[in-house]
Amino acid sequence: MANKLFGWATLLSANLFLWGVLSFYESSNAAPPSGQPPFANAVEQRHDIIRELQQIKTLLQEQNQLLRADARAASTKK
Structure with missing residues (x-):
């Protein structure tokens, strides 16, 4: 009886722990932003890099x- 009770208590504790961990998924900065691309516009970045390289040149x-x-x-002073 005590063994069954321990098993149910362990299962309940594991479920509560996982629910607690997963409930923070959306509210943290680690969650991927929805609707926002991960990088800026590639064409604009390319033009910026080309412009900077031309300035460096x-x-x-x-x-x-x-x-x-x-x-x-x-050499003329010598």
């Missing part, structure tokens, strides 16, 4: 021009 070209001008000035 322009800055590198300016830096190379300055370094070449400095190297020429240093």
Whole structure:
């Protein structure tokens, strides 16, 4: 009798525990947001990256021009 009672108490405790854990699923930040895509617009991101790479390319070209001008000035002083 005590063994059956222990089994039912264990089953009831497990069910209550699982119900408690699963009841927090929707109210936490871990739950996936509904209706919202996981990432931003891929086309817009691609255009932003291309724009930033073009700016970096322009800055590198300016830096190379300055370094070449400095190297020429240093070689003419010798």
